[in-house]
Amino acid sequence: MSGFDKDWLTLREPVDLRARDENLMAVAMETVAKARHPVILDIGCGTGSTFRALSSLLQKPAAWRLLDNDPRLLEEAMRLHGDAIETIQGDLNDIDSLPLSSATLVTASALFDLCSQDFIKRFAEKIAQADIGLYAALNYDGAMHWSKFHPLDEVVTANFNAHQLSDKGFGPALGPEAWKSLAAALEGQGYAVKTAESRWIMTSNDAELQTLFLNGIVRAVLEYGELDEAEIRDWSEFRHRMIERDDSLCRVGHQDVLALR
Numbered sequence: 001m002s003g004f005d006k007d008w009l010t011l012r013e014p015v016d017l018r019a020r021d022e023n024l025m026a027v028a029m030e031t032v033a034k035a036r037h038p039v040i041l042d043i044g045c046g047t048g049s050t051f052r053a054l055s056s057l058l059q060k061p062a063a064w065r066l067l068d069n070d071p072r073l074l075e076e077a078m079r080l081h082g083d084a085i086e087t088i089q090g091d092l093n094d095i096d097s098l099p100l101s102s103a104t105l106v107t108a109s110a111l112f113d114l115c116s117q118d119f120i121k122r123f124a125e126k127i128a129q130a131d132i133g134l135y136a137a138l139n140y141d142g143a144m145h146w147s148k149f150h151p152l153d154e155v156v157t158a159n160f161n162a163h164q165l166s167d168k169g170f171g172p173a174l175g176p177e178a179w180k181s182l183a184a185a186l187e188g189q190g191y192a193v194k195t196a197e198s199r200w201i202m203t204s205n206d207a208e209l210q211t212l213f214l215n216g217i218v219r220a221v222l223e224y225g226e227l228d229e230a231e232i233r234d235w236s237e238f239r240h241r242m243i244e245r246d247d248s249l250c251r252v253g254h255q256d257v258l259a260l261r
């Protein structure tokens with residue numbers, strides 16, 4: 001199991017949806033609609049966030065295959081969507097077993113920043129051999145900004161980004177650099193690649209998500225171990241106080257990638 005919490009995925013979904021680049025989604029779905037029998041394979045599907053974001057934009061019905069290695073998340077996807085989807089439990093590292101046959105497009109969200117250079121290279125080669133496009137949304141790009149400044153913001157962000165490079169099950173993760181490597185690997189395989197910003201903008205209405213996100217940053221930075229614990233606590237207390245303020249914003253950079261032949 002991957003350890004991604006269903007409640008965390010649920011909480012981030014509305015912010016993800018606001019952030020996704022609309023033009024890339026529209027182009028991806030136009031491409032799918034050109035196929036006679038469209039089949040979409042969503043990898044690292046979680047509970048089906050990408051299915052929910054894209055299916056209403058489709059101009060004709062498509063078969064959806066949702067793949068993840070976490071049976072609890074797949075169970076939740078089935079509970080939510082039943083016959084509208086097929087779920088597949090599998091490990092993405094086993095690239096040769098990816099169910100690509102007759103697929104029109106591979107989709108993913110919040111996945112590739114967990115992946116290594118080696119995985120991205122092998123994945124790009126695999127979908128190119130099968131001549132299938134990719135829509136990969138919401139890849140964290142390393143930028144975190146708060147409207148209320150704290151002197152430790154920059155160093156906390158740098159430590160968090162360094163922590164993102166640890167192994168998330170695919171070998172050493174590329175973290176914030178992953179979207180660029182993905183785009184380059186796909187261009188190298190002859191794809192026309194478009195990228196677009198899909199920045200989270202969180203206000204006091206997203207207080208619960210902001211709180212969990214902040215707790216995650218603090219955990220990672222403490223684990224990374226380069227900053228003084230008292231300083232991190234001080235930064236965290238300041239940030240927790242700001243979350244409730246109506247005029248306080250938190251922006252987290254993400255990038256969407258669309259690669260088509």
Ligand SMILES: C[S@@+](CC[C@H](N)C(=O)[O-])C[C@H]1O[C@@H](n2cnc3c(N)ncnc32)[C@H](O)[C@@H]1O
Nearest residue numbers: 002004044045046049068069070091092109110
């Ligand atoms: C950040 S979550 C994103 C989930 C979903 N796409 C979304 O946007 O809500 C990453 C997903 O990748 C899945 N995952 C991680 N490693 C995997 C692997 N080796 N094989 C298959 N799925 C994996 C996790 O279980 C999780 O559902």
